[in-house]
Amino acid sequence: MSALIVAAAFGAAAQASLDRLREQWFPPERNQLAAHLTLFHALPADALEEVTAALTRVCEQPAPAAEVTGVRSLGRGAALVVASPGLERVRGQLAAGFAGRLTRQDAHGFRPHVTVQNFVAPEVARATVARLSEGFVPWPLELTGLTVHRYLGGPWEPLAHVGFAARAD
Template sequence: MGRPFIVTAALPPKIHGWADALRREHYPQERNHLHAHVTMFHSFAPSLYDELKDFLPIVTREFAAPEAYITGIMDLGKGTAIALQSEPLLTLRGLIAEHFHGSLTAQDLYEPRPHITIQNKVTKSEARALQASLVPTIEHRRFSFPALELHLYQDGPWEHIKTCTFRGKERL
């Protein structure tokens, strides 16, 4: 299929800095090629590049920044994430999914549970230990996603292609 495109929701600077520091501290260093992020779509075919780069700015011009809420810690089995709740982000994701209907991979057909991965590919006991230590430290807080980002998968790292800042008035 070639290298796929990935769509993420950008984090505001304070949340990003905090989550990225946790990721740098707890993600296996040899596998940590990415900054903290919220994945919306894991894999768009390279043939969809032009449509993605045209459609994402249309969406972000129309809609206001989706609000989100940090709700705690999420168990990923062999990893740990910061759990998020964001109905507006899921609604936006649904609109994008509908636009690209028929082009989504099996992984992207299902509505995700929004989260920020801070640890992955460790043993279950390592993940449980981190979760137990982080639960009392997680501060529940609200924030808004400032933008959508388009990336190209590069066999590990991602190449940032485009940032589309939310500028619209319509709330989801």
């Protein structure tokens, strides 16, 4: 059984915009996923019920505000940097519940981002970062919930989606 991945879900317009960037910049033969913001890369494969219950608890609150604030080099790719103190708090709550069972990558910290390019030569990545940075203006990113997927050696199998509570405006 493969590990479980937890990601933030985007509003439809944000998802479409981010997917277009991946289609533009990601090597087509390696682009097997929709744009995503991963919170956990490898939670225990046998913990689906526990993970879903934890997501349900943290999603009882309204969606945290988020903003795409810049572009970051990944060395062999490029990512959009996401600022969201609320999402960082949500992730911290979830991480506390899985303490002792997190991989080193997931225990190391959280730098929210959406990868729009990967698996390219460093000079190609540098050019992409420069191009995406030209005239960059921060923009709000709608977060609608959290999702759970099973890693299938490349593609992800969607298993659960938990939406954030509606805002009481």
